[in-house]
Amino acid sequence: MSKARANPFSSIAVHVALLTYTLIALFPVFVILINSFKTRKAIFRDPLALPDADTFTLIGYQTVMKQGDFFQYFQNSMIVTVATLFFVLLFGAMAAFALAEYRFKGNMIMGLYLALGIMIPIRIGTVAILEMMVSSGLVNTLWALILVYTAQGLPLAVFILSEFMRQVSDDLKNAGRIDGLSEYTIFFRLVLPLVRPAMATVAVFNMIPIWNDLWFPLILAPAEETKTLTLGSQVFIGQFVTDWNAVLSALSMAILPVMILYVIFSRQLIRGITSGAVK
Amino acid sequence: MKRPRIKWHIVVFLAPAVLVYTAIMIFPLFNTLRLALYTEVDQVRHFVGLENFRTLFGNPHWSGQFWNALGNNMWFFFIHMIVQNPIGIALAAILSHPRLRFAALYRTAIFVPTILSFVIVGFAWKLILSPIWGITPDMLKAVGLHWLFAPYLGKEEYALTTLSLISVWQFVGIPMMLIYAALLAIPEEVLEAGEVDGITGFSAFWKIKLPLILPSIGIISILTFVANFNAFDLIYTTQGALAGPAFSTDILGTFMYRTFFGFQLQLGDPHMGSAIASGMFGIILIGVCIYLFGIQTRLRRYQF
Numbered sequence: 217m218s219k220a221r222a223n224p225f226s227s228i229a230v231h232v233a234l235l236t237y238t239l240i241a242l243f244p245v246f247v248i249l250i251n252s253f254k255t256r257k258a259i260f261r262d263p264l265a266l267p268d269a270d271t272f273t274l275i276g277y278q279t280v281m282k283q284g285d286f287f288q289y290f291q292n293s294m295i296v297t298v299a300t301l302f303f304v305l306l307f308g309a310m311a312a313f314a315l316a317e318y319r320f321k322g323n324m325i326m327g328l329y330l331a332l333g334i335m336i337p338i339r340i341g342t343v344a345i346l347e348m349m350v351s352s353g354l355v356n357t358l359w360a361l362i363l364v365y366t367a368q369g370l371p372l373a374v375f376i377l378s379e380f381m382r383q384v385s386d387d388l389k390n391a392g393r394i395d396g397l398s399e400y401t402i403f404f405r406l407v408l409p410l411v412r413p414a415m416a417t418v419a420v421f422n423m424i425p426i427w428n429d430l431w432f433p434l435i436l437a438p439a440e441e442t443k444t445l446t447l448g449s450q451v452f453i454g455q456f457v458t459d460w461n462a463v464l465s466a467l468s469m470a471i472l473p474v475m476i477l478y479v480i481f482s483r484q485l486i487r488g489i490t491s492g493a494v495k
Numbered sequence: 496m497k498r499p500r501i502k503w504h505i506v507v508f509l510a511p512a513v514l515v516y517t518a519i520m521i522f523p524l525f526n527t528l529r530l531a532l533y534t535e536v537d538q539v540r541h542f543v544g545l546e547n548f549r550t551l552f553g554n555p556h557w558s559g560q561f562w563n564a565l566g567n568n569m570w571f572f573f574i575h576m577i578v579q580n581p582i583g584i585a586l587a588a589i590l591s592h593p594r595l596r597f598a599a600l601y602r603t604a605i606f607v608p609t610i611l612s613f614v615i616v617g618f619a620w621k622l623i624l625s626p627i628w629g630i631t632p633d634m635l636k637a638v639g640l641h642w643l644f645a646p647y648l649g650k651e652e653y654a655l656t657t658l659s660l661i662s663v664w665q666f667v668g669i670p671m672m673l674i675y676a677a678l679l680a681i682p683e684e685v686l687e688a689g690e691v692d693g694i695t696g697f698s699a700f701w702k703i704k705l706p707l708i709l710p711s712i713g714i715i716s717i718l719t720f721v722a723n724f725n726a727f728d729l730i731y732t733t734q735g736a737l738a739g740p741a742f743s744t745d746i747l748g749t750f751m752y753r754t755f756f757g758f759q760l761q762l763g764d765p766h767m768g769s770a771i772a773s774g775m776f777g778i779i780l781i782g783v784c785i786y787l788f789g790i791q792t793r794l795r796r797y798q799f
Contacts, residue, residue, distance in 0.1 A: 230589050231597075237586060238604045240664070244619040245607065247630065263630045303515070311512035314505050326509065333520055335717075335783050337725040339748070340776045341523035343530055343755050343769045348523060367519035370512050399504040428612030430728040435756065450614045450732060460628075463618065470615050478610045482603050489669075490676035 245471060252276055252464035259460055276461030277469070280452070283462070286469055288441070289448030293473075296358050296444060297426050300365040301419050307366070308373030309381075309415065313403050315374065316381035317389070327378070333371030338364065339431060349436055356439040364432050369422045380414035381407060417488035420481050427474060445470060528776065531769035547770040561771070563742060564750040565778075567655055571746055572723040574659035575666075580715060582663070583670025584708075588700055590671070591678040602675070609668035617732030620661045624648055648733060651743040658744055662729055666722075670715045677711040678704060710794045717786040724779055727752060747775050 250266055251259045258271035265271070280286060315327050338345075345364060349355040354363070384407055392402045408415075433447035443451065449470040456462040478485075534543045551557045586605060590598050608616065623630050624647050632644045647657040681704060689695070689703045727748030730738050736758045738745035753761070755768020 227595075230592060230595065233589060234586075234597075234601045234605075237582075238601055241605045241608055244616075244623055245611070247623060248615075248619050260628065263628060263633075307512040307515060310508040314508035318502070318505050320502065320505055326513070330512070330516060333516060335721060336524065336776070336779065337721060338520050338524075339725045339727070340772050340779070341520065341527045342751075343765045343772060344523035344526035345519065347526075347530075347765065363515065363519050367516050370516050370520075374512060400507075403508070424610050428610075428614075430613060430731065434731075446612045446614050453614075453618055460622075463622070467615055467618055471611065474610055474612070474615075475607075478607070482606070486602060486606070486672065489672040490679065 248464055248467050248471070252461070252468040256461055259464070273461070276459075276463075276465030279456070279459060279462040280465045280469060283456070284448060284452040284466065285440070286445070286448065286466075289443050289445040290473065292358060292442055292448075293427055293445040296361045296365065297423060299358075299362045300369065300426055301422060303362065303366040304369035304373050304422055305415050305419060308370050308418065309377050309408060309411070310403070311370070312374045312377035312381050313407060316378040327374075330371055330374045333368070334375060338368045342431070342435060346435055356437050356442050358437065358442055360436040361432055361442075361444070364436065365422075365426045365429075369418075369426075372421065373418045376418055377411060377414055380411045384410050416484050420485045420488055423477065423481070424474070424485075427477070445473065524776070527769045527772050529769075530766055531773045534766050535764075547766055548773075551767065551770050551774070557767075560742070560745070560750060561774070564745045564747050567744065568724055568726075568746040570655060571659050571662070571726065572720060574656060575663055575719050575723055576716065578660065579663040579667050579719065580670050580712065583667050583715070584674050584712070586667070586671045587674035587678055588704070590675055602672075605671060606668035608665045611665070613665075613728035614732050616661065616665050617729050620664075621648060621733050624657070649740060651740050654734070654740060655744045658729060658733065661733075662726070665729075666719075669718070673711050673715055674708055677708040681707050710791075713786065713790050713794055716790075717783065720782045720786075721779055724775060724782070747771065747778075751775065 247263065251263060253267040253273065254265075254271045255273045255275070258265070258267070267273075311330065315323060315330075346355070349360045354360040388406055389402055392406050397405070427444075428446055429444075430446050430450060433442075433444045434450075437443070438447065449466050452466050453463050456466070531547055532542060532544055533540050534547065535541070551561055589595070590602060592598075622628055626632070626644075626646045626649075632641065635641050635644050645653060647653045685703060685707075686699060689699050694702055725748055726746060730744050730746060730749050731752065734740075734744050736749060736753050736756075738749045738753075751768055751771040754771055755763050755765050757763030
């Protein structure tokens with residue numbers, strides 16, 4: 217080991233640098249959260265102080281609860297995210313299995329065709345998507361969002377899952393075939409359980425962009441009953457710009473669910489990224 | 496029993512994904528390119544060939560907006576490349592330091608902004624930078640830099656750069672993670688061999704690690720490019736569909752939204768919107784092709 221790698225001074229400098237950046241990363245979130253619990257006066261007098269007995273208030277949250285239907289928005293976001301993940305994982309794994317397992321004419325081309333969507337953003341086709349959703353009557357339904365996000369998530373899901381499915385041992389599958397299992401049983405009973413870690417990675421990768429998307433909810437489902445949490449908070453904050461308590465509380469309430477998801481899944485997410493699944 | 500010629504299970508496995516992907520993604524993509532060749536008069540759709548593109552590039556009112564949005568988008572991308580990637584690489588290099596304590600904690604914390612939505616990030620920074628709420632001026636005063644303060648999001652000359660930096664702040668976690676993974680993949684023997692030759696510390700980073708992570712930097716660059724050229728949410732959240740002040744933060748995403756969806760008094764025009772979308776498609780395609788054929792093939796990959 218070299219001296220450079222064990223030098224205590226450089227290790228202090230390293231921690232100072234990392235701490236500084238961590239503060240920069242967390243500061244805005246911290247400021248929003250603490251001020252959401254403070255009175256309007258305290259928000260302006262001393263923005264960086266923690267709420268104390270004098271300045272503590274929940275008025276912002278009360279306004280949010282009264283004026284915005286945040287439970288409805290949350291429920292919509294939840295339905296869209298969970299349903300999309302289900303379809304992306306099921307359809308993606310099925311297609312990945314077909315591509316990884318069977319040799320057939322056009323396998324290569326099919327793989328390339330599905331991979332196209334990794335690089336081309338689906339937003340480019342928005343005009344035609346909206347037209348299609350309007351003519352099929354799906355506009356302002358959660359199905360419109362679920363379909364779009366499923367199509368958007370499939371390319372990367374197929375790509376990652378087929379890489380993993382190629383590693384599943386052939387002997388296992390052939391043993392199943394000798395025992396007379398159908399191809400469907402082999403897929404659902406033997407292969408799927410083995411690629412669960414890869415499925416979790418795909419799920420985590422898809423979850424956050426879907427939850428946070430503003431573009432498609434704004435265009436395809438802006439009705440009050442189908443607003444997602446992201447769109448709902450955007451509209452709410454736009455209307456209450458001058459009510460700082462309400463704005464800060466709405467922001468905090470939008471931060472909360474993502475933070476909970478992140479705390480639960482951060483290890484999976486970071487492992488997924490660092491294991492090279494996205495290369 | 497004769498085996499059927501078509502293996503139905505392959506069809507069954509492939510069909511749902513291919514159908515959804517084709518119907519919702521590929522078909523609308525080409526349909527959008529096709530719609531760019533039409534226009535609507537009295538609610539009847541007419542084929543007009545390249546007329547919309549002639550308007551977009553020939554009519555000064557349209558072409559001015561288009562080049563403005565494209566130029567702003569280039570600047571947006573440029574700021575990401577010169578700020579986000581170096582910071583990401585630096586953080587990853589520090590984090591990959593062996594025997595660093597609390598590395599996982601730092602990594603998790605620095606990644607937090609990346610998981611937040613543009614709505615949260617946009618409004619949070621809008622409040623923090625707001626001249627009404629004294630946070631930024633007070634903090635600058637505390638370090639004696641009060642003269643640096645300006646309403647950053649309200650001034651034409653600063654707004655776009657400020658928004659780019661906010662976006663950098665949000666997404667720095669992605670290059671950090673990808674580079675971190677690439678750095679961990681460098682085998683210890685390579686670094687030890689360098690040490691034997693007296694290459695340590697900074698020079699080890701420049702001479703050994705950096706050349707080895709170039710492919711990852713290439714991937715990050717193309718991911719950033721694609722993300723930047725269809726960005727929309729952050730600008731829309733902070734500056735609205737008009738991308739103020741005076742269109743100084745207008746990028747292709749907001750321009751397309753305004754055109755096809757309409758705003759305030761202007762009616763939406765799906766056909767002009769499609770023409771802009773086709774332009775964006777072309778730009779992204781060119782970028783991806785430059786990466787795939789011009790950059791990726793020239794980067795040397797090392798197998799350990």
